Amino acid sequence: MTETVRKKWPWVLLGAAAVLLVPWMVVLALTLPDSTEVGNWPLAWIGLDVLMATGCATTALLGLRGDPRARLTASATASVAVLDAWFDITTAGTGAPLAEALLCAVAEGALAGACGYLAVGKEWRTARR
The missing domain is CATH 1.20.5 (Single alpha-helices involved in coiled-coils or other helix-helix interfaces)
Structure with missing residues (x-):
């Protein structure tokens, strides 16, 4: 080969x-099926937020150290934020729950954008200096 x-x-x-x-x-x-009943519903949602918080914390720690692996955790965190926003919107009811989901999606989108920027930018290097 x-x-x-x-x-x-x-x-x-x-x-x-x-x-x-x-x-x-x-x-x-x-x-x-069009709908289903889900066991452990709170655990699923809390799990996504735990992943997002862990990703933010890990990216921050690595970035502050100037460690280039911050790019990897930033990329993963961006993915989790987009995933969370997707599920927030697609599982929300109509009216106030959908408005709340859309508001959360804006915040998660901003987080994903910031993490994406950190993943492809050079900012992780500046923290060491």
């Missing part, structure tokens, strides 16, 4: 996973 092939296989597998997820999404769209 050539060096080029060795370097590319993870990217090819990732692309294949993306393609294979399309029919799976179709199956889900056709078979999932």
Whole structure:
């Protein structure tokens, strides 16, 4: 196996996973029920917030130390914030609950944007200086 092939296989597998997820999404769209009762509902929501808080804290600590791994935790935290916003909005009722979810989504979107900026920017280096 050539060096080029060795370097590319993870990217090819990732692309294949993306393609294979399309029919799976179709199956889900056709078979999932419109509603369901969920056990441990509070635990699910609190878990997302624990992940977000842990990501913020870890990113802050690493960033303050000038550790480049802050980019990784910032990226993960941005993903969790977007996920939280998505579930807030898609599971909210109408009226006040939806307005509250949208307001929370604005805050989570701002957090995701800030974390995305930290993940791709050079700001993590400045904290050490």
